[in-house]
Amino acid sequence: MSKKSILTILAILILPLVAFWILTFTKDEAVIAEANGRPQVFKFSSTMCAECKEVEKTFQELLPKYEDKFVYTEVIVDSRNDMKNALIKKHNVTLVPTVVMVNSDGTVHKRVENSIPKEEMEEYIKGLH
Numbered sequence: 001m002s003k004k005s006i007l008t009i010l011a012i013l014i015l016p017l018v019a020f021w022i023l024t025f026t027k028d029e030a031v032i033a034e035a036n037g038r039p040q041v042f043k044f045s046s047t048m049c050a051e052c053k054e055v056e057k058t059f060q061e062l063l064p065k066y067e068d069k070f071v072y073t074e075v076i077v078d079s080r081n082d083m084k085n086a087l088i089k090k091h092n093v094t095l096v097p098t099v100v101m102v103n104s105d106g107t108v109h110k111r112v113e114n115s116i117p118k119e120e121m122e123e124y125i126k127g128l129h
Helices: 004-025 026-036 050-067 080-084 086-089 118-126
Strands: 038-045 071-076 098-102 109-112
Touching: 004 038, 038 050, 038 086, 050 080, 098 118, 109 118
Parallel strands: 038 071
Antiparallel strands: 038 098, 098 109
16 A cells, blocks of 8 residues: 555544544633633523523623623533533533533532522622632
8 A cells, every 4th residue: 555545544534533623622611711710600591492581681781790700601502412512511501591600719609590680690790709
């Protein structure tokens, strides 16, 4: 077998693996790295969920006020494939909406698995450190 044939076979085997890795590298790893010791808020929701829309409204109102206090990440869970997301597995998300608030030391400050009043969510955000 010639070198050209071997290189062609390797390219056929390796290129799809590299493409798969690039396409499956999600924002999750980058967001976790970007936190730099800051508190984080992860909002897991679905586009087909009515309560998720209520939580989204709450965050639209609160984010401008607190955007410099924490790193905010929204994870959309709309298909079975999305359940492979590393953040979903890490935070054991089984229903939406779920909001997980993590302190700067990495401990979970609060986990909310439903829509709650804006004032209550704001109190939880104020408690992040």
